[in-house]
Amino acid sequence: MHTKEEIFKDIQKIMNEDYAGYIDSQDLNHPELYTVANDMSEEGFLNTIEEYLLDFNDGHLWFESKKKNPTYVGFSVRRYENTLYVIDVSKESKLIVGDEITLIDGVSIKELGEIHQKRLKDTIPERQNWNAILNKSTSVQVMRGDQSFVLNLSSYDKEYTSAEYSFKQMDSNTAYIKLTDFAQEAPIREIIKNNKETLEKSENLIIDVRVNGGGNDSFYFPLLDYIFDQPVHFKDLFAEDQNVFTNHTERNYQLWIPELKDYLTQELDDYTRAMLEEEITIFEKNRGRGLIELSDDDDYLINGHSMPENVYVLSDVYCGSSGDTFVENVKKSPKVTVVGRSTRGIIDYINVVTVDYGEYEFVYSIAKMNQKYATNGIGISPDIYIPWTPEHLKEDKDLAYVLELIKSNSLKRQK
Numbered sequence: 001m002h003t004k005e006e007i008f009k010d011i012q013k014i015m016n017e018d019y020a021g022y023i024d025s026q027d028l029n030h031p032e033l034y035t036v037a038n039d040m041s042e043e044g045f046l047n048t049i050e051e052y053l054l055d056f057n058d059g060h061l062w063f064e065s066k067k068k069n070p071t072y073v074g075f076s077v078r079r080y081e082n083t084l085y086v087i088d089v090s091k092e093s094k095l096i097v098g099d100e101i102t103l104i105d106g107v108s109i110k111e112l113g114e115i116h117q118k119r120l121k122d123t124i125p126e127r128q129n130w131n132a133i134l135n136k137s138t139s140v141q142v143m144r145g146d147q148s149f150v151l152n153l154s155s156y157d158k159e160y161t162s163a164e165y166s167f168k169q170m171d172s173n174t175a176y177i178k179l180t181d182f183a184q185e186a187p188i189r190e191i192i193k194n195n196k197e198t199l200e201k202s203e204n205l206i207i208d209v210r211v212n213g214g215g216n217d218s219f220y221f222p223l224l225d226y227i228f229d230q231p232v233h234f235k236d237l238f239a240e241d242q243n244v245f246t247n248h249t250e251r252n253y254q255l256w257i258p259e260l261k262d263y264l265t266q267e268l269d270d271y272t273r274a275m276l277e278e279e280i281t282i283f284e285k286n287r288g289r290g291l292i293e294l295s296d297d298d299d300y301l302i303n304g305h306s307m308p309e310n311v312y313v314l315s316d317v318y319c320g321s322s323g324d325t326f327v328e329n330v331k332k333s334p335k336v337t338v339v340g341r342s343t344r345g346i347i348d349y350i351n352v353v354t355v356d357y358g359e360y361e362f363v364y365s366i367a368k369m370n371q372k373y374a375t376n377g378i379g380i381s382p383d384i385y386i387p388w389t390p391e392h393l394k395e396d397k398d399l400a401y402v403l404e405l406i407k408s409n410s411l412k413r414q415k
Contacts, residue, residue: 020291085101091154
């Protein structure tokens with residue numbers, strides 16, 4: 001049983017020794033600004049740790065209680081100008097998609113945006129995380145057409161939705177794939193296996209990763225054959241100095257090796273299995289050496305296909321981690337056009353591990369990218385930016401744009 005004070009002290013130790021960004025974040029690391037006491041409330045303790053971690057501007061850092069299921073207000077919102085729009089209603093029956101929230105606990109959205117800038121994690125309205133603010137609030141002012149009412153917020157157990165790996169043919173020339181994470185390799189390989197002939201005949205491929213929680217980069221490698229038009233080694237997609245630094249501390253060894261071995265329990269192809277086993281060997285060889293740069297010997301060959309001729313990737317702020325890297329890497333193909341909004345931007349620090357404190361757990365990264373290529377909080381920008389507006393709640397504007405682009409290009413070729 002760890003006390004609150006012991007946990008905070010250990011987290012500080014991790015942030016000074018084991019965290020991959022411990023050198024980069026020295027100017028941001030100020031635990032002396034925060035006070036933790038064993039007799040403080042549960043909410044106060046969680047808030048204090050969260051505030052401390054938010055200073056690091058790293059989406060792969062989080063701390064949570066295991067005492068009860070995570071809760072939320074039963075709906076999700078997105079900001080447009082100075083109004084929050086309800087974009088999803090999963091539990092709160094008094095709201096519908098499209099409802100407008102103008103006040104939270106009697107305070108305007110504009111004012112709250114200035115007060116909670118750190119917790120919102122972004123200054124750009126469409127990228128802000130307002131759900132974090134709602135979870136700590138009691139009421140909202142709702143507008144629905146000409147009607148206005150106050151809704152007292154309730155707390156619901158958060159239910160995690162199953163991952164989606166789906167394929168459909170939009171028409172004879174266009175295929176569509178939706179992937180909400182890269183946490184499993186088998187479903188992605190299954191999509192390719194079951195639709196190989198269609199993929200090789202389709203002129204256009206749309207890949208929707210607007211909501212993608214990440215996972216393992218190697219799990220999306222099979223898709224790359226259809227995204228690139230000619231053979232290329234994966235490592236050749238990167239600049240010479242675009243290497244990964246891993247912090248090979250003893251603690252990180254104890255936490256990361258079980259993560260890799262857990263991946264090995266999945267249904268994997270021979271290449272992915274060999275790559276994971278090699279990573280275990282490398283970590284064992286460098287155990288205790290601290291933060292070091294290792295050259296990437298991964299020589300994965302992307303075979304490349306001429307078809308589909310055009311690949312359109314739909315992206316948004318809800319795409320992060322391995323979702324970030326997917327968008328970043330496929331942009332290097334001449335066949336690809338990324339449409340939508342910038343990804344989350346949480347790949348400066350990667351390879352996350354979890355520290356178990358009994359009633360709490362803390363997640364942090366043990367590896368980092370060269371900060372010359374930092375994207376934290378910025379994300380990977382699209383080739384064609386489509387601002388988010390409430391009209392997206394009535395029609396899929398991003399997909400409509402791509403389909404119109406495909407139609408336009410087809411007409412040009414016919415002339």
